[in-house]
Amino acid sequence: MTDTERAAELIAHAERTVVFTGAGMSAESGIPTFRDALVGMWENHDPMTLASPEGWTADRDLVWDWYAQRANDVRRVDPNDGHIALAQLAVAARIDGRAVRVITQNVDDLHERAGSTVASHLHGSLFAPRCESCRRPESADTALITPRPMCPLCCDSLRPGVVWFGELLPRDAWAAASDAVAACDLMIVIGTSGVVQPAASLPERAHVEGVPIIEVNPEPSELTRLATIRLAGSAAETLPRVIG
Numbered sequence: 001m002t003d004t005e006r007a008a009e010l011i012a013h014a015e016r017t018v019v020f021t022g023a024g025m026s027a028e029s030g031i032p033t034f035r036d037a038l039v040g041m042w043e044n045h046d047p048m049t050l051a052s053p054e055g056w057t058a059d060r061d062l063v064w065d066w067y068a069q070r071a072n073d074v075r076r077v078d079p080n081d082g083h084i085a086l087a088q089l090a091v092a093a094r095i096d097g098r099a100v101r102v103i104t105q106n107v108d109d110l111h112e113r114a115g116s117t118v119a120s121h122l123h124g125s126l127f128a129p130r131c132e133s134c135r136r137p138e139s140a141d142t143a144l145i146t147p148r149p150m151c152p153l154c155c156d157s158l159r160p161g162v163v164w165f166g167e168l169l170p171r172d173a174w175a176a177a178s179d180a181v182a183a184c185d186l187m188i189v190i191g192t193s194g195v196v197q198p199a200a201s202l203p204e205r206a207h208v209e210g211v212p213i214i215e216v217n218p219e220p221s222e223l224t225r226l227a228t229i230r231l232a233g234s235a236a237e238t239l240p241r242v243i244g
Ligand code: BV8
Pocket: 021, 022, 023, 024, 025, 027, 028, 033, 034, 035, 036, 051, 105, 106, 107, 123, 162, 163, 164, 165, 166, 167, 168, 169, 190, 191, 192, 193, 194, 195, 196, 197, 198, 216, 217, 218, 219, 220, 221, 233, 234, 235, 236
């Protein structure tokens, strides 16, 4: 049996699958991975600085514009065959009483636009801006607007709805992800370098519990050592092959 066939077999029979995705999931939709995210006018900036409270307080307009550009970029692309295969997997599983829960580190909405329900956006969303002071949520379209809009309620600044480096993950997102991982009998890890914590500790937890892990990534990652099966390929090419 090839690794692809073994993976397909595990996926077809798992009762409670968790799909754990990173930036590589969206690469074939044309969204650069986090580390490649700085092109054009952003190439002289460090994503770790732009994606941090220090970067925000240093220059709110610059950081807001970076996120608005990323939100507009996502709006201009489509989910890829990998996103679509995952959405189809969940529909097929539900028919015979099996569950597929998507946990993503990504801040785009491509899983949702492919038809998936996302159980947890661990690092927030480009499309959930909120007021920095009163936390009033604003519409997804507000994320696309520059210059930086002000809160209509308290007139303070809006901020992007993402989790910055040095910020705690949203309690409900972390709880939903932890519960899904605690209950799963298969984990599919797609398109993540496995560097960012505490998100990367979730595959670790599954591994400790003896849950089989399938990794889909053209390159080895920090999580490859945990993989039961490693499929060295891209999300859009590999997932349709292993999801019947
Ligand atoms: C926190 C939103 C408590 C913003 C993001 C423990 C140890 C070490 C460090 C820490 C630790 N605990 C906390 C830290 C600090 C930090 C951290 O992890 N730093 C890293 C750099 C070491 N973590 C935090 O700060 C977290 N908060 O822990 O709170 C706390 C509080 C105060 C003080 C201390 C602790 C918050 C982290 C959230 C950061 N926000 N996103 C934004 O997007 O602008 S994370 C951001 O980077 C992305 O969302 C994504 O999650 C991450 C990048 O990771 P990947 O998704 O894996 O993407 P990457 O580019 O790395 O890899 C892409 C992969 O895809 C590659 O493997 C590639 O081969 C593959 N690929 C490419 N093409 C394809 C493909 N795969 C498939 N198909 C393809 N076509």
